[in-house]
Amino acid sequence: MTVITTERLRLRPLTTSDADADWWVRLHADDEVNQFVGAYTRERAVKRLRDIAQQWDQRGHGLCAVELKATGEAIGRSGLHWWEQFDETEIGWTFARAHWGRGYATEAARAVLGWGFGTLGLPLITAMIAPGNSASIAVAGRLGFTPLREDEILGRPCVVHGLTRDAYASV
Template identity: 35%
Template sequence: MPEIETARLQLRHFNLNDFDYLFRLYSDAEVMKYLLPRTREQTQASLSKHIQQWQQHNFGMWAVIYKETGTMIGRCGLGFLENTPEVELGYVFEKSYWNMGLATEASLATLKFGFWEVKLDRIVAIAHPENIASVRVIQKVGMKYEKNASYYGHDVVYYAASNSEWQADDSLYISQS
């Protein structure tokens, strides 16, 4: 299964040993402010889903590793948007790694993988309108606002990018193995 390396990050597949880290991330109220903190059971279900998604669809969420320290700092990848066949870009990072451009770096690599390797026609992203940092990441990676919508029980802004129109910046994408 593919893994991606960027200038500062390694995006690798989750494994069952990642549970404790993921639970710490998913139970942090500030990190999960717009996504809702998760219980141990919900985190276990999410971890299983992250692993199964790759096996079933050849894409999914990656564990994001900060290469300088070898530390897992979040997750980023592709999944299906709630109750749709649309593929969604998603990411969550530890707050100590916010405002460093890492979500943008991981998201760009994820979009490249989705368009270039999986050959998806379109990728969407949603965010709470109040989550300015997340909206900025979505905009920085070249996705365009399309509408206001409601997903996962929340009003959100909905962005999209199409394979034929999306322009990638190659500078951050090092390799795929």
């Protein structure tokens, strides 16, 4: 499976292991972290991780645990997710509050974009961001995303931001 590394981070595919399921629940237990993505029960986390594993198997990409290279600590998640109803591949990022404000989301997402546009040859990657999520809007802006449309994902409103391979190459 694909492992992506940056100067400070290691991104590895999430699995259906008990360790990843427990970590997923803990990550999303913080009200500040889950305000835009929701909390997870263990059962819901296992189902989500199965869906992620299926994407890795079927599409060759999915979500990753983001770990600090220096310690191995999992601090967040980032990666690509295919949304059949939109016919689009989305990049996402969610990090533990203790690791906010250190540039990890931008660093991880930049590496995922390079992999998605370079290795996978995707023509467009979207970022579906909840209105009011100023931190994610800022990350998307630093990466070169621009708003495309308002939409809804999993029953929640979002603004879909987009970045083409050509635009990414020029950033």
